[in-house]
Amino acid sequence: MKGHVWRPLYAVICLVVLVLAARYFMVPKDFGIYERGYMYGFHRKSAEDYWKAFKVKYQFNTDYCKDCHADKYSIMQTPHAIIHCENCHGPVLDHPSDPEKLTVDKKRELCLRCHYPLHYPTSGRANIRGVDPEKHNPGIECSTCHNPHMPSLEAMK
Amino acid sequence: MISRRDFLKNAIKGIAGLSIPLSVIEIASPRKIFALNDVKAGVRWAFLIDTHKCVGCGLCVKACKTENEIPYDANVTRTWVERYVHLKDGRDFADTPKGGRDGFTTSKIDLGEGHYQNIDEKDIDKAFFVPKLCNQCENPPCVQVCPVGATFQTPEGVVLVDRSWCIGCGYCIMACPYGARFFHPVLHVAEKCTFCYHRVNRGLKPACVDACPFGARMIANIKDPGDPVTKIIMTERVNVLKSEYGTKPQAYYIGLDEEVR
Numbered sequence: 001m002k003g004h005v006w007r008p009l010y011a012v013i014c015l016v017v018l019v020l021a022a023r024y025f026m027v028p029k030d031f032g033i034y035e036r037g038y039m040y041g042f043h044r045k046s047a048e049d050y051w052k053a054f055k056v057k058y059q060f061n062t063d064y065c066k067d068c069h070a071d072k073y074s075i076m077q078t079p080h081a082i083i084h085c086e087n088c089h090g091p092v093l094d095h096p097s098d099p100e101k102l103t104v105d106k107k108r109e110l111c112l113r114c115h116y117p118l119h120y121p122t123s124g125r126a127n128i129r130g131v132d133p134e135k136h137n138p139g140i141e142c143s144t145c146h147n148p149h150m151p152s153l154e155a156m157k
Numbered sequence: 158m159i160s161r162r163d164f165l166k167n168a169i170k171g172i173a174g175l176s177i178p179l180s181v182i183e184i185a186s187p188r189k190i191f192a193l194n195d196v197k198a199g200v201r202w203a204f205l206i207d208t209h210k211c212v213g214c215g216l217c218v219k220a221c222k223t224e225n226e227i228p229y230d231a232n233v234t235r236t237w238v239e240r241y242v243h244l245k246d247g248r249d250f251a252d253t254p255k256g257g258r259d260g261f262t263t264s265k266i267d268l269g270e271g272h273y274q275n276i277d278e279k280d281i282d283k284a285f286f287v288p289k290l291c292n293q294c295e296n297p298p299c300v301q302v303c304p305v306g307a308t309f310q311t312p313e314g315v316v317l318v319d320r321s322w323c324i325g326c327g328y329c330i331m332a333c334p335y336g337a338r339f340f341h342p343v344l345h346v347a348e349k350c351t352f353c354y355h356r357v358n359r360g361l362k363p364a365c366v367d368a369c370p371f372g373a374r375m376i377a378n379i380k381d382p383g384d385p386v387t388k389i390i391m392t393e394r395v396n397v398l399k400s401e402y403g404t405k406p407q408a409y410y411i412g413l414d415e416e417v418r
Contacts, residue, residue: 040297
């Protein structure tokens, strides 16, 4: 074959080698096709470890608070027993070392998440007792009168 | 002038030469093939949502945003709660203010752009709440479209995003038929529900599942026939969202209504 064929061919071969070399150095070593096959499993394996190592904030373990706050467990005899401590008191993280104090949410809006009356005929929301926040003692925290750990209205009297 | 014999000889040589580089690029290793055919992987996470139990308190959204470090006041969320109101005159309304993060503390429907629709309780035929999250599809379209391999499915069926590899092109956000993906407002990479991959791998349940006081959200290993939630999925009447797309979503719903999309 003549030079006019070989010269561009050399250029192409050099380009291919260059791309392959760049690919070799730039693509991470753990990049590959894993369990879910070529279409869904093409990734860096270490990305899985990143998500596995993500920090857990909420314990959502009912017994976690028991050692120090056993007096609050009266809630277990009330309808509020279904609500985890951390839903109102904030994520436990490494409490009591870090943070020392949790951020308690005492806002009216927290209670209204369930206790704003929405009488939806096909939802469980209709069965929860509610108050109109604009008429029912506006401006003061619910916990001023109601004990969230013992919410029964009869016990208030 | 090239003879027919030479032409055929050279053609065979040329084809043989061309096929060598292809076989060099992909050498089939037996271990890889074994891994692909490994059916006893043992874990495949799926989700079950009982819409009858959801009261729209939004504690799941609050817990999710805190657990997964999604900026709390940004209007993006990995899981969200939708409200559906069907009136007696046939009109349908649906809203999800702030993704339901603060619950639903008004009977008015948020129409967006500061407009609200007053609803008279007497006009309501049916109204209910539907929690939504990533369906962790068996055939995830968001993974197929990624041009750089930054999103993928783990052996447990969870679709994850490789934050350091994502280039932020947004194809996956467009490809998801469920609107489950969004841009992380701080990191500027694609973001999505991971079924709390860090929690389920430590033997905990996802934050939204634990946060729900009413037990509306459940997680199941559908490869474990003894799993109580798997039993519900296998034996009771459940439905999935947009099955017509062929994505094989793995978030199952009890009490899914026609209007829910």
